[in-house]
Amino acid sequence: MTQQSLSPSSQPITLAPHDPITLDRVRRPRAPRWLSALPLPLLPFLIFCVLLEIVPVIVLIRDSLRVQGLGAFTFANYQVIADPLFARALGNSILISLGTAVLGAVVGGLVAAAIVSGSERGRRLSLGLVAVTSNFGGIPLSFAFIALLGTNGFITLLLRESFGVRLYPGTFSLYSWTGLTMVYFYFQLPLMILIFTPAIARLKPVWREAAATLGAPDWYYWWRVGLRVMAAPFIAALALLFANALGAYATAYALVGGNLNILPIQIGRYIEGDLNYDPGKASALSLILAVFMAVGISIAYTLTQRSQKWLS
Amino acid sequence: MAVLARQPAGARRWGQIVRAVLIAAVVLYLVLPLFSTVLFSLATAWSKTVLPEGYTLNAYRESFADPQIVRGIQRSLTATLATLLVGLALVVPALLYVHLRAPHFKRWLEFLAIVPWALPGVVLALAVIRTYISPYNVSRPAVLVLTYTLVSLPFMFRAIDAALSAVDLRTLVEAAQTLGAGWGEIGRRVILPNIAAGMLSASLLVAALASGEYVIARLLGGTGWKTFALYQAEAQFTDGRVAAALAVLGFGFTWVVSMALIAVAGRRGQAGPVMNK
Amino acid sequence: MGARLQAVGLEKEYGAAMAVDGVDLDARPGEFVSLLGPSGCGKTTSLRLIAGLERPDAGRITIDGRDVTDVPPQRRGLGMVFQQYALFPNLNAYENIAFALRVRRLPKAEVERRVAELLAVVHLEDAAGRYPHQLSGGMQQRVALARALAAEPPLLLLDEPLSALDAAIRDELRTELRRLQRALELTVIYVTHDQAEAMAISDRIVVMERGKVNQVGSPQELYDRPATRFAAGFIGASNRRLTTVELVAGHPTIRWGDARLPIARNGPLPPGSTVMAAWRPEAATLTDAGNAASALHGRIELITFLGPITRLDVRVPGDDEPVLVDLVSTAAAHLQTGQSVAVSIPPDAIRIYA
Numbered sequence: 019m020t021q022q023s024l025s026p027s028s029q030p031i032t033l034a035p036h037d038p039i040t041l042d043r044v045r046r047p048r049a050p051r052w053l054s055a056l057p058l059p060l061l062p063f064l065i066f067c068v069l070l071e072i073v074p075v076i077v078l079i080r081d082s083l084r085v086q087g088l089g090a091f092t093f094a095n096y097q098v099i100a101d102p103l104f105a106r107a108l109g110n111s112i113l114i115s116l117g118t119a120v121l122g123a124v125v126g127g128l129v130a131a132a133i134v135s136g137s138e139r140g141r142r143l144s145l146g147l148v149a150v151t152s153n154f155g156g157i158p159l160s161f162a163f164i165a166l167l168g169t170n171g172f173i174t175l176l177l178r179e180s181f182g183v184r185l186y187p188g189t190f191s192l193y194s195w196t197g198l199t200m201v202y203f204y205f206q207l208p209l210m211i212l213i214f215t216p217a218i219a220r221l222k223p224v225w226r227e228a229a230a231t232l233g234a235p236d237w238y239y240w241w242r243v244g245l246r247v248m249a250a251p252f253i254a255a256l257a258l259l260f261a262n263a264l265g266a267y268a269t270a271y272a273l274v275g276g277n278l279n280i281l282p283i284q285i286g287r288y289i290e291g292d293l294n295y296d297p298g299k300a301s302a303l304s305l306i307l308a309v310f311m312a313v314g315i316s317i318a319y320t321l322t323q324r325s326q327k328w329l330s
Numbered sequence: 331m332a333v334l335a336r337q338p339a340g341a342r343r344w345g346q347i348v349r350a351v352l353i354a355a356v357v358l359y360l361v362l363p364l365f366s367t368v369l370f371s372l373a374t375a376w377s378k379t380v381l382p383e384g385y386t387l388n389a390y391r392e393s394f395a396d397p398q399i400v401r402g403i404q405r406s407l408t409a410t411l412a413t414l415l416v417g418l419a420l421v422v423p424a425l426l427y428v429h430l431r432a433p434h435f436k437r438w439l440e441f442l443a444i445v446p447w448a449l450p451g452v453v454l455a456l457a458v459i460r461t462y463i464s465p466y467n468v469s470r471p472a473v474l475v476l477t478y479t480l481v482s483l484p485f486m487f488r489a490i491d492a493a494l495s496a497v498d499l500r501t502l503v504e505a506a507q508t509l510g511a512g513w514g515e516i517g518r519r520v521i522l523p524n525i526a527a528g529m530l531s532a533s534l535l536v537a538a539l540a541s542g543e544y545v546i547a548r549l550l551g552g553t554g555w556k557t558f559a560l561y562q563a564e565a566q567f568t569d570g571r572v573a574a575a576l577a578v579l580g581f582g583f584t585w586v587v588s589m590a591l592i593a594v595a596g597r598r599g600q601a602g603p604v605m606n607k
Numbered sequence: 608m609g610a611r612l613q614a615v616g617l618e619k620e621y622g623a624a625m626a627v628d629g630v631d632l633d634a635r636p637g638e639f640v641s642l643l644g645p646s647g648c649g650k651t652t653s654l655r656l657i658a659g660l661e662r663p664d665a666g667r668i669t670i671d672g673r674d675v676t677d678v679p680p681q682r683r684g685l686g687m688v689f690q691q692y693a694l695f696p697n698l699n700a701y702e703n704i705a706f707a708l709r710v711r712r713l714p715k716a717e718v719e720r721r722v723a724e725l726l727a728v729v730h731l732e733d734a735a736g737r738y739p740h741q742l743s744g745g746m747q748q749r750v751a752l753a754r755a756l757a758a759e760p761p762l763l764l765l766d767e768p769l770s771a772l773d774a775a776i777r778d779e780l781r782t783e784l785r786r787l788q789r790a791l792e793l794t795v796i797y798v799t800h801d802q803a804e805a806m807a808i809s810d811r812i813v814v815m816e817r818g819k820v821n822q823v824g825s826p827q828e829l830y831d832r833p834a835t836r837f838a839a840g841f842i843g844a845s846n847r848r849l850t851t852v853e854l855v856a857g858h859p860t861i862r863w864g865d866a867r868l869p870i871a872r873n874g875p876l877p878p879g880s881t882v883m884a885a886w887r888p889e890a891a892t893l894t895d896a897g898n899a900a901s902a903l904h905g906r907i908e909l910i911t912f913l914g915p916i917t918r919l920d921v922r923v924p925g926d927d928e929p930v931l932v933d934l935v936s937t938a939a940a941h942l943q944t945g946q947s948v949a950v951s952i953p954p955d956a957i958r959i960y961a
Contacts, residue, residue, distance in 0.1 A: 057427060057431075057432065057435075059423035059424055059426060059427035060423075060424050060427055060428070060435070060439075062419065062420050062423065062424070063420045063421065063423070063424035063439065063442075064424075064442075066420050066476075066479070066480075067442045067443075070458065070476055070477070070479070070480045071442065071445055071446060071480060073461055074454075074457035074458050074460070074461040074462075075449075075457055077457060077460050077461045078453070078456065078457040078460065081460055125356070128352060129352060129353060129356050132349040132352050132353055133353070135349065136349065136353070140353075144353060144356075144357070146589075146592055147357065147360060147361075148360070149588055149591070149592050150584070150585055150588040150589065150592075151360045152588075153538040153584045153587070153588045154364075154581060154584060155542070156542055156543070156544050156559065157542070157544050157559050157562045157563050157566070157577070157580070158367075158542065158562060158576070158577035158578075158580040158581055159363070160566075161367065161562070161566055161573050161574065161577045162363035162364055162366065162367040162577060162581075163363050164566075164570075165363065165366040165367045165369070165370040165574055165577075166362055166363045166366040166367075170376065170377050170570075171366060172362070172365070172366035172369060172370075173362075173366075175376070175377070175378075175379065175380055176380050179378070179379060179380045180380055203359075204359070204360070204363065207356065207359070207360070208360065211356075222691075222693065224689050224691060224693040225693055225695060225696075227658075227660050227680070227687075227689070227693070228687065228689060228693040228694075228695075228751075228754075229695075229706070230659075230660065230679070230680040230681050231658055231659075231660075231680050231681075231683075231685060231686065231687040231755070231764075232686075232706050232707040232710060232754065232755075232757075232758065233681050233682070233684075233707055233710045233711065233758060234681065234706070234707075234710045235681060238710060242695070242698070242706070242709075243695045243697060243698070246697045247695075247696055247697050261448070264450065265449075265450025265451060265452070265453075267450070267451060267452050267544070267545040268543075268544035268545055268559070268563075271544070271545075271563070272544075272563055272566060282450055282451075282452045282545070285452050285453070285456065286452055286545065286549065289452075289455070289456050289459065289549055290549065297456070297460055300456055301456065301460070304450075304452070304453040304456050304457070305453075307450055307452075307453060308448065308449050308450065308453050311448050311449065311450055312448040312449075314448075315444075315447055315448040316448070319444070327740050328696040328697065328738075328740060
């Protein structure tokens with residue numbers, strides 16, 4: 019126990035040392051220094067987190083509380099959210115994130131249920147497609163929708179040339195909230211399917227059978243058990259989808275430039291120099307956005323932990 | 331699903347139809363934009379007909395002939411690879427230590443690793459810029475890579491943690507020790523095989539995330555160090571065909587990475603999607 | 608009072624295989640019947656057919672004379688306990704037990720009274736508010752039992768209810784289950800692959816093999832007179848060999864290694880026929896090595912102390928595996944490994960299967 023007693027966190031790694039037989043037989047490997055001494059392996063990780071996570075967040079908070087250029091303490095930067103432009107940007111961001119989250123969660127939830135009840139082969143195929151598309155996003159995704167539904171998009175042309183239906187101008191525009199919703203929906207849907215399918219798959223058929231032998235009709239089982247068991251993972255997924263959309267920048271930027279007023283793009287404007295450069299306001303807006311996003315992620319995280327306890 | 335068998339056959343048939351229609355609609359929704367993009371990238375002229383009037387590879391030829399775009403691709407791949415290496419170098423030793431020696435630390439590390447997940451890319455970019463870019467003239471590509479590492483930390487951490495949690499590494503290592511294995515051998519024959527799949531899926535996740543990332547690249551790399559995604563965005567406002575070709579390239583890369591991810595994850599639990607919108 | 612359950616000619620096909628192939632059952636009111644067999648023998652499927660969770664391809668099921676073959680599980684009025692507890696994870700122990708009562712819209716006071724009663728019956732008064740994930744496996748299964756009993760079903764089905772539990776809890780719960788069944792005069796159909804469990808708990812055991820009923824009988828009958836090779840091999844420990852019958856001086860004998868053992872003359876045993884011979888380890892006695900001509904002479908290879916009895920592995924010349932001999936421990940105290948012994952087996956203790 020000589021060396022090990024020096025570091026309390028290290029567990030004895032061999033059999034009891036006073037046992038002469040094991041000492042002779044087992045060549046006792048000593049952990050290399052880097053492993054047995056201080057928690058050296060943790061250091062790079064911790065230093066990184068301090069330098070790139072903690073310090074920048076502190077700087078962000080400090081910036082948000084300082085008068086631009088002067089360094090005096092102020093809450094004024096946060097008053098920017100009272101400005102109708104930014105208030106609306108926040109409102110729009112929350113609205114489209116929540117809207118596409120609900121849409122994605124409901125449709126994705128149904129699709130997940132359909133996938134689970136289908137055949138094994140269909141399940142693997144559709145989950146494969148979903149897993150791939152869930153990684154699509156940003157610039158190319160927006161362009162894909164332009165190629166599909168833009169003024170010269172595939173469906174636009176198909177409707178015009180084959181059916182005489184003109185989407186543009188007037189009937190429909192991809193470069194609008196509707197269009198943005200469609201593109202957001204594209205990345206929300208696979209994400210929902212991907213995280214919700216395992217949750218549904220963990221809904222044990224034996225619960226339904228138990229309910230049946232206890233005299234409960236199917237609807238009663240779903241009402242008292244099935245839906246409630248699914249509620250936690252569903253809300254968790256919903257919160258995750260919300261957070262997922264809230265921080266989205268590239269998709270909206272590529273689709274409409276700055277024409278639709280959402281918060282990430284407004285923050286970007288404040289950072290990108292030219293006339294508007296104002297780190298104080300940008301930081302204040304960032305922290306406001308981060309709070310909403312953190313709420314979403316926390317809900318998702320907590321509920322997931324809980325439902326894992328239930329469903330394990 | 332034996333309880334289902336009690337439903338009348340008609341209801342079951344309807345259920346199957348609804349299910350099939352739903353899945354077909356979703357597949358169409360997911361595939362059609364990609365299909366149009368491919369078509370668009372191959373079209374000679376396409377504005378008055380349902381399908382393109384002719385097909386050509388010109389857009390791809392132009393893209394690869396453009397030294398800027400090629401450099402953008404190189405930069406994106408470099409940044410991705412560097413992110414990967416830095417991330418692995420940070421996370422693997424830390425998680426190995428925690429799993430082997432100090433399980434009680436894991437909660438704290440996990441918290442630190444999860445935090446970037448709750449911060450939008452634009453916010454992370456701002457925080458890093460304010461901390462490291464304006465006052466000092468440090469290398470922007472290096473800061474970009476470190477920021478990507480930060481963004482990918484949650485995915486990296488969880489993928490490798492999942493691989494390590496799936497086996498009782500501590501017992502395995504102790505067993506190897508009682509059999510007289512040295513640390514070199516334990517690393518090669520016990521730890522590596524158990525962590526390899528986790529490292530691979532973590533790497534693929536990072537690749538999917540970093541290769542097409544836009545907002546951080548734009549705000550951090552700026553005009554001096556344009557990545558592929560920035561050229562993609564530019565092309566969209568200049569040349570639609572090239573933009574389509576670049577989008578197809580981006581999708582293609584993601585597709586390959588995702589398929590590899592599925593192949594790896596298929597053997598080891600579920601692969602989470604990245605969030606890079 | 609329990610119900611009478613009858614099943615006639617049950618059949619169920621899965622893919623190409625017959626999971627249940629013509630099973631008949633008849634459980635009298637208040638009887639504890641076990642379906643016993645190895646995995647895949649069709650016992651669980653039979654139980655699910657009785658519960659109504661599966662539809663039989665052929666055959667009828669009646670409960671107290673009422674044909675329930677086409678009745679959904681909800682209206683069969685039985686209770687069921689599953690191997691993996693199947694407690695509703697979002698409901699605490701109290702609400703799990705109350706489930707069937709709430710389905711039936713019983714008045715609140717009645718539900719409270721009944722659940723309190725059941726919690727007392729399964730000794731879980733203090734766990735009413737706990738959720739399934741906060742309960743141990745044994746506690747979960749108690750809740751599941753109480754839940755299944757809540758609506759006072761006359762027929763209780765149990766699908767390997769104890770096999771996921773630790774040995775000590777298994778024995779305790781088994782005893783409680785038996786006591787409860789007696790007190791409530793329930794009819795119980797109990798599925799298990801554990802022959803010792805089935806022996807300990809059942810009034811009657813139905814041995815199943817490959818979708819068919821192999822033998823039905825009381826535990827004692829099955830142990831003393833297994834009717835088939837399968838039953839002989841499945842129930843209790845026994846020494847079994849494939850061998851041939853030979854007549855020696857007009858008396859039937861069998862070969863056992865290099866030795867020859869006399870057997871009782873029960874039934875037609877054509878000399879030269881190949882049969883399976885089986886005898887229980889506790890049927891044998893040790894005799895003095897010198898003077899028993901019709902005994903197995905061998906050497907003790909292993910002595911295993913099992914408490915009241917001691918088991919010997921005796922290696923007999925010409926035999927592939929050691930024979931097992933169980934002795935009362937006091938009688939085995941002087942024995943040592945390597946010692947030569949003669950094992951004698953009463954002729955009527957050797958059972959012969961064609």
